[in-house]
Amino acid sequence: MKENGKVTIYDISKKLNISAATVSRALNNNPKISKKTRDLVFAAAKEMNYKQNRLAQALKSGKSKNVGIIVPYINRNFFSSIIRGIEEELGPHGYHVIICQTHEQMETEVEQINTLLNTQVDGIFMSISKSTTKTDHFKKVLDEGKSLIFFDRKLDVPGVSSVVIDDFKAGYLATEHLISQGCKNIAHFAGDLNLEIYKNRYEGYIKALKDHGFQPNPDYVVTTLSSVESGAAAVSKIWELNEKPDAIFSASDYTALGAIQELKRIGIRIPEDFCISGFSNEPFTKYMEMPITSVDQTPLRMGKIAAQVFLEQVDSPQKLTIEKKVVLAPELMVRNSSDRSLHKLAIH
Amino acid sequence: MKENGKVTIYDISKKLNISAATVSRALNNNPKISKKTRDLVFAAAKEMNYKQNRLAQALKSGKSKNVGIIVPYINRNFFSSIIRGIEEELGPHGYHVIICQTHEQMETEVEQINTLLNTQVDGIFMSISKSTTKTDHFKKVLDEGKSLIFFDRKLDVPGVSSVVIDDFKAGYLATEHLISQGCKNIAHFAGDLNLEIYKNRYEGYIKALKDHGFQPNPDYVVTTLSSVESGAAAVSKIWELNEKPDAIFSASDYTALGAIQELKRIGIRIPEDFCISGFSNEPFTKYMEMPITSVDQTPLRMGKIAAQVFLEQVDSPQKLTIEKKVVLAPELMVRNSSDRSLHKLAIH
DNA sequence: TATTTCGCTGTAATCGATTGCACTAAAATA
DNA sequence: TATTTTAGTGCAATCGATTACAGCGAAATA
Numbered sequence: 001m002k003e004n005g006k007v008t009i010y011d012i013s014k015k016l017n018i019s020a021a022t023v024s025r026a027l028n029n030n031p032k033i034s035k036k037t038r039d040l041v042f043a044a045a046k047e048m049n050y051k052q053n054r055l056a057q058a059l060k061s062g063k064s065k066n067v068g069i070i071v072p073y074i075n076r077n078f079f080s081s082i083i084r085g086i087e088e089e090l091g092p093h094g095y096h097v098i099i100c101q102t103h104e105q106m107e108t109e110v111e112q113i114n115t116l117l118n119t120q121v122d123g124i125f126m127s128i129s130k131s132t133t134k135t136d137h138f139k140k141v142l143d144e145g146k147s148l149i150f151f152d153r154k155l156d157v158p159g160v161s162s163v164v165i166d167d168f169k170a171g172y173l174a175t176e177h178l179i180s181q182g183c184k185n186i187a188h189f190a191g192d193l194n195l196e197i198y199k200n201r202y203e204g205y206i207k208a209l210k211d212h213g214f215q216p217n218p219d220y221v222v223t224t225l226s227s228v229e230s231g232a233a234a235v236s237k238i239w240e241l242n243e244k245p246d247a248i249f250s251a252s253d254y255t256a257l258g259a260i261q262e263l264k265r266i267g268i269r270i271p272e273d274f275c276i277s278g279f280s281n282e283p284f285t286k287y288m289e290m291p292i293t294s295v296d297q298t299p300l301r302m303g304k305i306a307a308q309v310f311l312e313q314v315d316s317p318q319k320l321t322i323e324k325k326v327v328l329a330p331e332l333m334v335r336n337s338s339d340r341s342l343h344k345l346a347i348h
Numbered sequence: 349m350k351e352n353g354k355v356t357i358y359d360i361s362k363k364l365n366i367s368a369a370t371v372s373r374a375l376n377n378n379p380k381i382s383k384k385t386r387d388l389v390f391a392a393a394k395e396m397n398y399k400q401n402r403l404a405q406a407l408k409s410g411k412s413k414n415v416g417i418i419v420p421y422i423n424r425n426f427f428s429s430i431i432r433g434i435e436e437e438l439g440p441h442g443y444h445v446i447i448c449q450t451h452e453q454m455e456t457e458v459e460q461i462n463t464l465l466n467t468q469v470d471g472i473f474m475s476i477s478k479s480t481t482k483t484d485h486f487k488k489v490l491d492e493g494k495s496l497i498f499f500d501r502k503l504d505v506p507g508v509s510s511v512v513i514d515d516f517k518a519g520y521l522a523t524e525h526l527i528s529q530g531c532k533n534i535a536h537f538a539g540d541l542n543l544e545i546y547k548n549r550y551e552g553y554i555k556a557l558k559d560h561g562f563q564p565n566p567d568y569v570v571t572t573l574s575s576v577e578s579g580a581a582a583v584s585k586i587w588e589l590n591e592k593p594d595a596i597f598s599a600s601d602y603t604a605l606g607a608i609q610e611l612k613r614i615g616i617r618i619p620e621d622f623c624i625s626g627f628s629n630e631p632f633t634k635y636m637e638m639p640i641t642s643v644d645q646t647p648l649r650m651g652k653i654a655a656q657v658f659l660e661q662v663d664s665p666q667k668l669t670i671e672k673k674v675v676l677a678p679e680l681m682v683r684n685s686s687d688r689s690l691h692k693l694a695i696h
Numbered sequence: 697t698a699t700t701t702c703g704c705t706g707t708a709a710t711c712g713a714t715t716g717c718a719c720t721a722a723a724a725t726a
Numbered sequence: 727t728a729t730t731t732t733a734g735t736g737c738a739a740t741c742g743a744t745t746a747c748a749g750c751g752a753a754a755t756a
Contacts, residue, residue, distance in 0.1 A: 008712055008713085009712070009713065010712080010713095018735075018736085019735065019736045020712085020714095020736095021713095021714075021715075021735075021736060021737080021738095022734085022735055022736075023713095024713060024714060024715085025714085025715085025734095025735090027713095032733075032734065032735085033734070034733075034734060037734080037735085051462070051465060051466050052466055052712090052713080053407075053466065053468060053712050053713070054466045054467045054468065055412060055467070055468045055711090055712080055713095056407055056712035056713045056714090056741090057712080057713060057714080058403050058713095059403045059404055059407055059711090059740095059742070060713055060715090060740075060741050061713090061714075061741085062741075064403060066446070066467075073432065074428050074431050074432045074435065075425065075429040075431070075432045075648075077423065077425070080422050080423040080424075080428040081423040083422050083423070083447065084421065084423045084449065087422065087447060087449055088449070091449075094463075096448070096463070096464075096467060097446065098414070098445065098446050098447075099431065099435060099445055099447050100435070100444070101435055101436070101439075114399070115402075115442075115444070116444075117399060118399050118400055119402045119403070119414075119444060144354075257635055264637075283631075283632060284631060284632035284635050284636075287576070287605055287636070288632075288635070288637065289612075289637045289638070290637070300423075354742095356742055357742070357744095358742080358743095366705075366706085367705065367707080368706095368742085368743080368744095369706065369707080369708095369743095369744080369745075370704085370705055370706075372742095372743060372744060373744085373745090375743095376743095376744085380705085382703080382704060382705090385705085400742090401741090401742050401743070403741090403742080403743095404741070404742035404743045404744090405742080406711095407710095407711050407712070407713095407741090407742080407743080408711050408742080408743055408744050408745090409711085409743090409744075410711075
């Protein structure tokens with residue numbers, strides 16, 4: 001009960017007339033300490049309102065029991081859900097999570113990694129920024145003997161584990177679903193193709209078309225930003241084509257929404273005349289009056305699995321040689337924006 | 349460049365044949381160190397890839413440059429936006445944010461506070477859980493000389509600062525707006541009235557009614573959970589009344605959405621026959637085909653201001669005596685679900 | 697020339713907890 | 727009774743950085 005509320009093992013040791021070493025051992029339930037002493041120490045610790053100083057422990061042990069999580073923006077549903085998953089899996093193991101944002105800047109990403117390393121985190125989880133091209137800063141993490149785990153957006157770096165969904169398959173499934181609904185001219189609203197995830201979605205789309213005997217049409221592929229406005233603009237663009245599409249597989253729910261709004265505005269009926277699938281299963285997709293078909297990326301699960309990979313690695317002595325790549329299955333949530341079966345029933 | 353990549357000031361001091369103290373001073377730009385030595389040290393530090401150990405600094409200085417943020421759930425738009433605001437304001441000052449969840453359990457909240465204190469955070473930001481009734485754990489934080497700042501959901505605890513929006517005013521504004529649209533029988537879908545925020549919204553609602561000559565009707569107040577289902581159920585409930593309401597001020601966007609869905613299902617026209625306002629300005633409210641009127645809580649701003657309050661306190665020596673209470677103005681976002689002016693124009 | 701001042705650097709303690717090694721007294725064994 | 731074992735503790739170094747205090751050589755002053 002000192003002024004600043006800082007009670008240390010030395011305070012306890014003085015009070016009980018024993019050494020600080022004994023207090024430390026007693027608190028850690030070291031079997032070499034007699035039950036009598038241990039009980040005394042615990043009683044005194046409680047009475048004096050002793051709190052262990054995790055900083056001191058961390059300095060001594062070299063393990064801070066903190067991990068860093070780096071994402072472009074915290075307040076995106078996808079990322080905050082992953083963070084939640086990691087926190088919930090790691091919390092019970094005594095870890096705290098430190099959150100950083102990159103704002104999609106590689107420069108900031110490098111900086112964040114450096115400060116996290118300075119803080120002695122035991123590992124780093126991250127989704128790379130859109131502008132990330134170099135990998136030196138990732139290697140630094142490995143050089144320090146800490147594990148690095150990519151989730152969703154990744155780069156191939158030796159020694160770095162990753163947890164992603166199968167974006168290729170997701171693109172394939174969504175496109176195949178649109179085909180199954182009778183769509184013949186399927187457009188794709190792509191994301192930044194420099195990112196692996198968007199490239200894979202695109203390729204899944206292409207493959208599905210080919211597998212079902214459709215010739216991919218480059219005019220049907222529009223690169224968009226993940227925004228409602230961008231989706232509406234992209235619709236205007238493809239609407240200038242002679243042979244207009246009758247479906248869109250969008251790599252983003254926001255562009256899908258913008259597309260739907262624009263299509264309705266120009267009088268297109270969905271899903272009768274036009275089918276749409278988005279991506280990410282953003283909360284709003286299921287709340288719409290016309291719920292939007294989308295691909296669920298199971299972010300909570302993704303976070304939990306990333307955390308499990310981390311835990312395996314910290315416990316293992318040869319952690320750096322293990323490089324675990326987990327690929328999760330995406331789940332297509334079929335909803336009204338692309339589901340003609342409901343509609344047909346209504347017609348009958 | 350040792351095995352584990354740990355370079356300390358001692359390594360630099362050995363290499364340059366000077367003392368570690370000099371290295372430390374040089375790195376900290378202590379003016380007592382000659383420029384020559386300083387340059388040598390910086391060069392060596394860079395060459396050896398030296399990284400300061402923030403744990404050691406923290407232990408020595410008593411300042412970890414970490415703050416804790418405790419929220420019920422990370423992946424709620426409102427909370428993740430606040431976290432973002434805090435991170436963006438504190439990051440440039442060298443702070444890291446550690447995130448914890450309570451899952452609305454007071455027990456967990458107490459635990460999280462304890463582990464954060466053990467980790468020697470310099471301050472704690474939090475929104476209390478629904479089940480929080482005691483305040484002992486908050487006092488502990490103050491006893492340790494650290495600042496505690498509530499945002500949104502708070503309790504009155506001496507010495508604890510807070511940043512909230514004026515929920516009373518928000519409730520008043522929303523209700524008054526509904527009145528201005530010609531609604532005569534306005535219901536309220538309330539949240540957990542044990543929480544100050546929901547109580548204030550309710551009271552703002554009551555006051556607005558009275559101020560405009562309406563007699564509050566207890567039958568029109570339904571306590572709901574913040575979910576779509578709960579909103580639909582609440583509509584069913586008020587629809588059993590003889591005199592049915594013609595508007596709802598809902599303390600949650602989710603219940604507002606559920607209400608809209610249910611009202612549409614039973615054939616009520618919105619906003620012609622019925623007006624609705626939600627609360628929180630969840631992202632989906634503006635994306636709906638019938639965008640939902642809602643109260644914006646400006647979470648980003650709230651987070652930034654909370655961070656500013658913290659910064660003022662850590663810099664001030666008598667921080668514990670200052671107890672700052674910031675009340676932000678809410679912003680009513682009027683949208684189609686309650687805006688009859690648009691509708692009238694259409695009729696003309 | 698003798699003394700004071702100043703600029704720069706080193707010594708050692710400190711933050712709080714942990715742990716290898718040494719030590720003592722009591723118990724077990726010869 | 728003499729000796730070994732064992733249980734229980736203490737001493738002191740350590741993790742890495744900071745900082746009060748002391749010290750030393752060179753320049754400035756008397």
